[in-house]
Structure formats: structure tokens, C-alpha cells
Amino acid sequence: MSTTQHLSTTSTRWDARLWGVLLTVSLVVGLDALDVSMVGVALPVIQADLGLSTSVLQWVVSGYVLTYGGLLLLGGRTADLLGRRRVFLVAVGVFTVTSLIGGLVDSGALLIASRLLKGAAAAFTAPAALSIITTTFAEGPARNKALGIFAVFGASGYSAGLVFSGLLTEVGWRWTFFLPVPIALVALVAAYRLLPRDRPQRSGGYDLPGAITGVAAMMLLVYTVVEAPEAGWAAPRTVIQFVAVALLLAAFVTIERRSAHPLVRLGILRSGPLARANLGVTMFFGAYLGFQFVVMLYLQSVLHWSALQTALGFLPAALIVAFGSPRMETLIVRVGTSRTIAAGVVAHVAGYLLFLLVDRSAPYVVGVLPSMILLGIGFTLAFASFNIQATAGIPDDEQGLAGGLLNTSLQVGGAIGLAVVTAVLVANGEGRTGPEALLAGFTPALVVITGFAVVGLVVALSGVVRRPGRARAADTAPAFAE
Secondary structure (H helix, E strand, O other): OOOOOOOOOOOOOOOHHHHHHHHHHHHHHHHHHHHHHHHHHHHHHHHHHHOOOHHHHHHHHHHHHHHHHHHHHHHHHHHHHHOHHHHHHHHHHHHHHHHHHHHHOOOHHHHHHHHHHHHHHHHHHHHHHHHHHHHHOOOOHHHHHHHHHHHHHHHHHHHHHHHHHHHHHHHOOOHHHHOHHHHHHHHHHHHHHHOOOOOOOOOOOOOHHHHHHHHHHHHHHHHHHHHHHHHOOOOHHHHHHHHHHHHHHHHHHHHHHHOOOOOOOHHHHHOHHHHHHHHHHHHHHHHHHHHHHHHHHHHHHHOOOOHHHHHHHHHHHHHHHHHHHHHHHHHHHHHOHHHHHHHHHHHHHHHHHHHHHOOOOOOHHHHOHHHHHHHHHHHHHHHHHHHHHHHOOOOHHHHHHHHHHHHHHHHHHHHHHHHHHHHHHHHHOOOOOHHHHHHHHHHHHHHHHHHHHHHHHHHHHHHHHOOOOOHHHHHHOOOOOO
16 A cells, blocks of 8 residues: 555645645756756757757757656656655756756767756656656546646746747857756755655565666667667667667566566556557657757758747747646546547647648748647647546556656657657758758658657547547546556
């Protein structure tokens, strides 16, 4: 039985302490989103200042994804085993220090190293934050409301990051790394004072062989996918690395099946909603991160927009999520997570298609804004629903694991999407330089991004059509179980 004390049962009326817990962990997730959006807008300026090629530049993003995606399963299980509060505090502290370091470095290699460390910190923070919410707020309306607010902070952090990055990049890109430091310190103090002390959820040994093989497999997979565009997808090194990933995953599964205290209880993967949420969010975020990367470069390098103009161009999508997410609880309860996810993915597919087909010389309100509105609607409908679907019906002592699985899928999807889009840009721009190289690969990259989203749509629709007449009831039952 879980040792976590629920501060809330089924009520959506909360006292000051409960609000404090929710706002504290949500602030950290918002801070992570702020950091991601600020770095995205600053990429062209960082590239020019440090003299980085496009393939090296992607490591400012991919370096973060490498350790984030590779360590998430370990981070989620560590939160379950060692205590969520303890893991959360340490990870936020590391995030604060690496933010400061990132603003002080003067070389691409050191900047990427700081991003690797920050990704490692986020790998422990994100699943701990999600599991704190899902073990504090009882499953049902209370948890749905909490996860909606959780999503609002992510969107608000992202939108704030866009604005601040546009302003700060005009002064100097280093300030985009310094800004999170004081906010992280506030969150750290608040977490220390407000988060309830919790005991480890399970006694017994730690699955060290499983941790080693699982982390090695995830990190090698992300590294191989990120490096493949530069080395070549059919190059001997790439093929050998993919084979090594398969062997490590096979060893991991064998260890987990035999371990008395597995890092990942494989039976959790039998949950249909959890499996669909993980596969769906892989394609969903892979498409979006690739879209953000290529469009940020396009707007600044080809259309010569300033960093602030680019930030404001993406802002409508984030604002829609920020204002729409708190109102998602009623819709999710009424129609179920499968249908809201499917509707959200449809909006993303439409947004990518529209951006692909519209005349590039069209003004912003015609050429860019409609796609941003559709992307904002898609995130509003799908993101909270992914979190609810992936953690529904999961015991408290495995909430960290469920959160780690979902975030791993999200980050691995982002790494794959970014790597594939970069490969398309590099391949189509071969022999060209500057804006001409980007223009040559722009349309093929958007086609690939749309393809990712379409695969995600197929996954989402499978959750709707496979259980006709029962999908809504299963999605909105108190336990949200399959």
C-alpha cells in the first residue's frame, strides 16, 4: 500500500497548503518550458556568435534531450524509491547551477556540456513533479484540475520564454540562460518549505543492472538518432550503434523480467491507454520540435525577422494553451481522453499542412498566424489528456515510473523528430550555404513533420475506434482504467 499521504481526496476546493504544493511543482515545470523556448529563439544568434554549423547547433537542443530522454526512466523510478521531495529538491538545485554555467561559457562545447547537465537535472525533476501531483491529488476531477493547471504553467512558461528571449537576445543571448536562475532559487526555497516529506514507496534492493542497461540503451538511442544525419543513416557506425541499442534493450528486458525489484515493471506496459499515450506523445512532440527548429531558423535566417519578432510570432499558440488548459477538465470528463487527444492531433496536422501550403510571401496574419492558432488548440486539447491517460489507474508506488515513461517517450520523440528534420535540411541544402541551403530543405522538412503528425493521428484514432460505445466510459471512469 502507498505511504504517500493524499492532501486531497475528490474535492476540487483546496486549502492554501495544497495550492502551494501544486504551484511550486508547476512553477518548476514552467521554468523548464521557459528555458526551452528561450534557447529556441536564441539559436540563430548563438550560432552566429559562437560560429557553429547547423549540425553542431542542434546539439544545443539535442544535448539537453540526450540526457533528459536517456535518464528519465531512472529519474522516475528514483523518485519512487528514494522519495519524491528529496529527488525534486536536488534536481532543481542542479538545474539552477547549470543555468548559471550556461550563461558564462564562451565555447560551443562548454555550452553543450551545460545543456547535458541541465537535461540530466530535468530528467529527475519532471517525473518527480508529475508524481507529486498524481499522488497528492486523488484520481478524478481533483487530479484533472491539477493537471490542467500544471499544463497552464508549462504553456505560460513557454510563452513568457518567447517574449523574454526576444527581448533579452537583443541585449545578449547569455541573459536567456541567466534569467531562470533567480526563479529557480525561489522555487527551490518554496519546495523545501511546502512539499510534504515522503518515504520511499518500496523497500528492497535497487535494480542496478536494470538501471545501467536501461539508461545506456536510451542514451545510445538518442545519441545515434541525433548523430545519424551527420554520419549517415546507413553508415557502418550508425548501423552498429542501432544494433547495440537493440542488444541493450534485450538485456534490459531480460533483467527486468528476472529482477525482484525491477526498474520498470514490464506489466505496466500492458495498459492500453498508457501505451497509446506514450506512442502518441512520441509522434506529437517529435513533429512539433522539428517544426519549431526549422521555422525558427526560417523566420530569422530567410525572412530576417528579429529575435523579438520571431518570439511574438510563436506567442499566440502558447497563449491559447495558457488560457485554454484550465477549462479542459469538463471536456475531458465529458468526452474522454482518447477523443480530446485525437482532436488535438487533427489540429496539429491541419496546422502543419496549412504552413506547408500557404504562400511564403503572405503577411503574418495569413501565412503564420492560422498555423499558430491550430497548434495552440492542438496542445490545449491533447497535452493534459496525454498526462491523464498515461497515469490513470496506475498505483501510487508506480506514478514516478508512469511519469518517467511518458516523459521519456516525449523526449525521445523530440530527438527523433529534430534529427530527421536536420537530416532533411542538410541533405537538401548540400552544396549551398546560408539562406539558400535552408530554403532548399524547408518544404521537404515540413512534409516530414506532417508525416510524423499523421502517424500520431493514426495512433490517437486507434483509441477511439477500437472500443466503440465504450471509449468514453473507459476514459472517464473514476480509475481511468482500460
